Amino acid sequence: MTEEHHSRAELETHAFALMGRLHVNLRRQSGRVIDIEYMRIDPAYCRYLLKMASLSTSEEVQELGQKLQEVFFGEEGLFVRTEPRQPLLARLQEPAPSAPAAITPTATPAATDNADPVDRGYIGRLR
Known part of the structure; x- marks a missing residue:
């Protein structure tokens, strides 16, 4: 693992x-x-929660909000370093890729040798 990944x-x-x-x-x-998962991938939701934390009456919540602000939006923050992942709802609005054409199964050769215990017509099919 490289230093950056680490x-x-x-x-x-x-x-x-x-x-x-x-x-x-x-x-x-x-x-x-x-x-938490959505906060990790959506900068807008993350900012909303950090603003809510900064307005809290609890010192601990305010402190956590400040630390998270630095982790996500600081100079080397997670949202600053790389492009954040696209939220799931935004991905649903994009058109789905077209499905590949159905592949028709090729017929297996019929058993030519009666001594062969495996039914060649069965191989490759579900029961």
């Missing part, structure tokens, strides 16, 4: 731990449930 993996691990803590704190304090 540091990115560490950053993602750190972000996941912070998002988990943010999730637990928001759930305990306000009953708010957040989607």
